[in-house]
Amino acid sequence: xxxxxxxxxxxxxxxxxxxxxxxxxxxxxxxxxxxxxxxxxxxxxxxxxxxxxxxxxxxxxxxxxxxxxxxxxxxxxxxxxxxxxxxxxxxxxxxxxxxxxxxxxxxxxxxxxxxxxxxxxxxxxxxxxxxxxxxxxxxxxxxxxxxxxxxxxxxxxxxxxxxxxxxxxxxxxxxxxxxxxxxxxxxxxxxxxxxxxxxxxxxxxxxxxxxxxxxxxxxxxxxxxxxxxxxxxxxxxxxxxxxxxxxxxxxxxxxxxxxxxxxxxxxxxxxxxxxxxxxxxxxxxxxxxxxxxxxxxxxxxxxxxxxxxxxxxxxxxxxxxxxxxxxxxxxxxxxxxxxxxxxxxxxxxxxxxxxxxxxxxxxxxxxxxxxxxxxxxxxxxxxxxxxxxxxxxxxxxxxxxxxxxxxxxxxxxxxxxxxxxxxxxxxxxxxxxxxxxxxxxxxxxxxxxxxxxxxxxxxxxxxxxxxxxxxxxxxxxxxxxxxxxxxxxxxxxxxxxxxxxxxxxxxxxxxxxxxxxxxxxxxxxxxxxxxxxxxxxxxxxxxxxxxxxxxxxxxxxxxxxxxxxxxxxxxxxxxxxxxxxxxxxxxxxxxxxxxxxxxxxxxxxxxxxxxxxxxxxxxxxxxxxxxxxxxxxxxxxxxxxxxxxxxxxxxxxxxxxxxxxxxxxxxxxxxxxxxxxxxxxxxxxxxxxxxxxxxxxxxxxxxxxxxxxxxxxxxxxxxxxxxxxxxxxxxxxxxxxxxxxxxxxxxxxxxxxxxxxxxxxxxxxxxxxxxxxxxxxxxxxxxxxxxxxxxxxxxxxxxxxxxxxxxxxxxxxxxxxxxxx
Amino acid sequence: xxxxxxxxxxxxxxxxxxxxxxxxxxxxxxxxxxxxxxxxxxxxxxxxxxxxxxxxxxxxxxxxxxxxxxxxxxxxxxxxxxxxxxxxxxxxxxxxxxxxxxxxxxxxxxxxxx
Numbered sequence: 001x002x003x004x005x006x007x008x009x010x011x012x013x014x015x016x017x018x019x020x021x022x023x024x025x026x027x028x029x030x031x032x033x034x035x036x037x038x039x040x041x042x043x044x045x046x047x048x049x050x051x052x053x054x055x056x057x058x059x060x061x062x063x064x065x066x067x068x069x070x071x072x073x074x075x076x077x078x079x080x081x082x083x084x085x086x087x088x089x090x091x092x093x094x095x096x097x098x099x100x101x102x103x104x105x106x107x108x109x110x111x112x113x114x115x116x117x118x119x120x121x122x123x124x125x126x127x128x129x130x131x132x133x134x135x136x137x138x139x140x141x142x143x144x145x146x147x148x149x150x151x152x153x154x155x156x157x158x159x160x161x162x163x164x165x166x167x168x169x170x171x172x173x174x175x176x177x178x179x180x181x182x183x184x185x186x187x188x189x190x191x192x193x194x195x196x197x198x199x200x201x202x203x204x205x206x207x208x209x210x211x212x213x214x215x216x217x218x219x220x221x222x223x224x225x226x227x228x229x230x231x232x233x234x235x236x237x238x239x240x241x242x243x244x245x246x247x248x249x250x251x252x253x254x255x256x257x258x259x260x261x262x263x264x265x266x267x268x269x270x271x272x273x274x275x276x277x278x279x280x281x282x283x284x285x286x287x288x289x290x291x292x293x294x295x296x297x298x299x300x301x302x303x304x305x306x307x308x309x310x311x312x313x314x315x316x317x318x319x320x321x322x323x324x325x326x327x328x329x330x331x332x333x334x335x336x337x338x339x340x341x342x343x344x345x346x347x348x349x350x351x352x353x354x355x356x357x358x359x360x361x362x363x364x365x366x367x368x369x370x371x372x373x374x375x376x377x378x379x380x381x382x383x384x385x386x387x388x389x390x391x392x393x394x395x396x397x398x399x400x401x402x403x404x405x406x407x408x409x410x411x412x413x414x415x416x417x418x419x420x421x422x423x424x425x426x427x428x429x430x431x432x433x434x435x436x437x438x439x440x441x442x443x444x445x446x447x448x449x450x451x452x453x454x455x456x457x458x459x460x461x462x463x464x465x466x467x468x469x470x471x472x473x474x475x476x477x478x479x480x481x482x483x484x485x486x487x488x489x490x491x492x493x494x495x496x497x498x499x500x501x502x503x504x505x506x507x508x509x510x511x512x513x514x515x516x517x518x519x520x521x522x523x524x525x526x527x528x529x530x531x532x533x534x535x536x537x538x539x540x541x542x543x544x545x546x547x548x549x550x551x552x553x554x555x556x557x558x559x560x561x562x563x564x565x566x567x568x569x570x571x572x573x574x575x576x577x578x579x580x581x582x583x584x585x586x587x588x589x590x591x592x593x594x595x596x597x598x599x600x601x602x603x604x605x606x607x608x609x610x611x612x613x614x615x616x617x618x619x620x621x622x623x624x625x626x627x628x629x630x631x632x633x634x635x636x637x638x639x640x641x642x643x644x645x646x647x648x649x650x651x652x653x654x655x656x657x658x659x660x661x662x663x664x665x666x667x668x669x670x671x672x673x674x675x676x677x678x679x680x681x682x683x684x685x686x687x688x689x690x691x692x693x694x695x696x697x698x699x700x701x702x703x704x705x706x707x708x709x710x711x712x713x714x715x716x717x718x719x720x721x722x723x724x725x726x727x728x729x730x731x732x733x734x735x736x737x738x739x740x741x742x743x744x745x746x747x748x749x750x751x752x753x754x755x756x757x758x759x760x761x762x763x764x765x766x767x768x769x770x771x772x773x774x775x776x777x778x779x780x781x782x783x784x785x786x787x788x789x790x791x792x793x794x795x796x797x798x799x800x801x802x803x804x805x806x807x808x809x810x811x812x813x814x815x816x817x818x819x820x821x
Numbered sequence: 822x823x824x825x826x827x828x829x830x831x832x833x834x835x836x837x838x839x840x841x842x843x844x845x846x847x848x849x850x851x852x853x854x855x856x857x858x859x860x861x862x863x864x865x866x867x868x869x870x871x872x873x874x875x876x877x878x879x880x881x882x883x884x885x886x887x888x889x890x891x892x893x894x895x896x897x898x899x900x901x902x903x904x905x906x907x908x909x910x911x912x913x914x915x916x917x918x919x920x921x922x923x924x925x926x927x928x929x930x931x932x933x934x935x
Contacts, residue, residue, distance in 0.1 A: 003934050017923055018848055043884075047888060779895055
């Protein structure tokens with residue numbers, strides 16, 4: 001009996017221990033599963049001398065495909081036909097970036113709580129709800145339908161998905177990317193919908209930003225005069241992407257009637273109407289700094305006589321990086337550049353004939369309409385004098401460790417009613433706000449990249465970009481034959497001035513978009529006299545363009561690029577790379593005469609020291625620049641001193657004025673009406689505020705000086721975080737790099753140049769590029785962050801553009817052979 | 822002699838099982854060896870413990886050396902809150918050792934019943 005008892009006790013203890021080490025019920029992590037050298041995280045520790053040579057066979061292939069992998073782990077894929085090419089592209093994306101591909105599409109689809117749980121204060125769940133209610137999955141479904149209409153696109157996307165799934169199918173537990181092991185879940189099969197979701201995520205990131213609810217609050221708070229002073233959008237130093245010139249004029253009149261609705265003056269432009277506000281503005285928004293620089297100079301300006309094209313998209317900096325470098329070759333074309341893991345094609349790059357790149361147009365294509373429902377069922381809404389039926393879409397949100405959440409969203413002819421009684425825009429009033437978003441409209445935007453990969457000349461470029469509807473982009477182009485071009489491409493609503501800046505009436509059609517701007521009226525510039533084209537997210541056009549293009553645009557990067565390009569001649573690729581790293585702060589230059597009005601006698605001792613630091617600063621946001629830190633904190637404090645008293649009249653969230661507003665307002669008028677602090681009885685002057693704000697900023701600066709020191713890069717502390725952010729050992733932090741908001745090298749704390757590219761259109765194409773990451777998504781690989789330090793040092797790599805027919809190169813280290821079988 | 826043989830056998834069998842089965846197959850391996858090669862309970866425990874300590878820490882150490890400690894540094898920081906690859910290797914060895922030791926005791930006790 002005792003024998004049986006001790007056996008049972010030992011058996012139970014063993015099973016108990018195995019259970020403890022296999023689950024998350026007792027310990028926070030399943031230590032046995034994770035630490036088993038044959039199964040767990042050790043299997044993700046890639047040998048430093050890992051070989052990537054492989055021979056693989058798949059029944060889906062029709063011909064052999066060779067993949068030459070260079071020393072930076074960039075695959076150069078050579079296929080005999082396109083289905084094989086995109087199959088292998090999908091396979092390689094999955095091989096190196098599977099976890100990220102799936103995580104990003106889960107983020108797009110509002111499925112993060114499924115893997116991470118609801119989060120503290122339901123933060124993650126609220127994020128998922130916001131994406132669902134915005135109609136992200138609906139939008140992706142719309143674009144799948146559109147892709148299915150084109151047999152070429154369908155076969156391309158299907159081949160890509162098959163390639164991803166071919167990798168997933170043969171994946172063993174031990175080969176699972178480490179994030180799946182740490183979080184305890186498994187990859188799903190890839191599908192067309194996932195690729196569509198990924199591309200919709202880019203639409204969200206680039207064309208999903210607006211501050212319409214916040215502007216509605218500002219309208220309720222300020223008089224029209226104050227509002228126009230705080231939120232004017234035609235900056236004095238604006239150099240529009242496409243100037244209105246005699247040779248390249250804007251359309252003179254809109255293609256449709258753009259008179260504001262008859263009741264606009266009383267209803268829409270109802271300033272200081274305290275009732276019309278929203279207390280809960282969106283928590284989750286795309287980073288407002290998402291933007292980019294691009295420019296192309298024609299042969300007339302270069303040393304070689306050939307064009308040079310440059311592009312650096314500014315996005316959130318993450319590991320694994322958004323980008324994956326590749327070369328794609330078939331008998332028809334050979335394209336090189338950065339690809340999106342999750343989508344076929346090269347997204348930004350070049351081929352044997354042309355180069356192409358993008359910056360964000362930033363036009364407001366997302367507006368809100370106030371819906372009146374018949375009753376609490378939200379099944380009928382009032383429109384043009386009758387009750388109309390609303391569609392219902394039930395979103396099933398799975399939540400790790402909890403019951404599923406069923407979220408019902410009503411769809412109107414404006415779009416999904418994102419805010420309602422269950423997802424409230426305002427704590428007091430029940431408001432039903434439908435979103436009209438261009439990204440909901442059916443489109444096959446991915447086709448634009450496919451066509452650009454194949455383009456041979458200017459005409460091909462013009463045809464290719466027609467597929468781009470949303471997000472609107474400044475599409476730049478240069479060809480070997482000497483053409484340069486820039487088009488602000490997209491399908492944009494034709495709006496009257498300030499249409500959509502505030503919540504609009506949704507009970508009839510009077511405030512609806514009247515139509516889309518005819519595509520041929522989009523701003524464009526082809527081979528201009530000034531011999532260059534450029535864009536940096538500034539307004540594409542000035543006030544003479546007959547359509548309203550929205551508000552909230554940065555201007556200083558565009559200003560600096562044009563100022564420097566105007567004076568440059570005999571340009572080399574080296575100079576273009578240096579221009580991408582330019583850290584000159586034009587705003588500081590403009591602000592200096594204002595700041596120098598400070599009376600040193602009104603400054604305290606440490607403020608005087610900082611005043612001297614600023615005075616002797618050369619306007620460069622460079623590594624080591626202490627003046628840059630002083631300017632940043634002083635200017636922020638000055639803005640608060642000028643405006644905070646007006647903004648504190650209410651608890652409501654309102655947009656902070658643009659980066660240029662204060663400097664330009666003070667340049668125009670040193671008696672700017674906002675200078676006076678409305679909560680004090682005396683009348684403040686600009687000089688009072690200047691001294692007061694530097695004295696205040698000095699306290700902060702003293703603290704910084706005592707900890708990290710004042711060097712700009714230390715204060716800015718640029719980092720490249722792993723997508724999950726919380727696994728801190730996977731992050732790279734405190735990178736010593738200059739730049740920042742408002743300068744050409746727009747590298748801020750966790751946002752900036754996500755890819756730097758310079759292409760010299762010589763016979764062999766002389767190409768340079770780098771991104772802050774590495775080709776492998778595996779934190780256990782030396783290729784996980786192998787570009788980060790060189791990126792921070794401001795370097796570019798010379799890109800290996802393998803010529804057709806070559807099968808080796810000193811830089812090629814490994815070969816993967818794919819065969820039918 | 823018996824002790825050494827059973828230790829080596831345990832390590833070998835657990836490794837082979839691990840090629841086909843999940844990580845907890847080490848418990849099966851240690852159990853079977855202890856059942857087949859009879860030893861006193863405490864000896865069986867030690868034999869399973871040492872076998873898996875050596876197998877898991879040795880294997881982890883080999884992997885980590887080839888990886889130049891890159892991942893172990895990150896994971897030790899994550900799990901143990903200290904950047905120390907050797908500590909992670911030690912914890913790995915002890916985790917496997919504990920499971921195998923207990924499973925071996927169970928095997929030795931089962932033998933007594935049979």
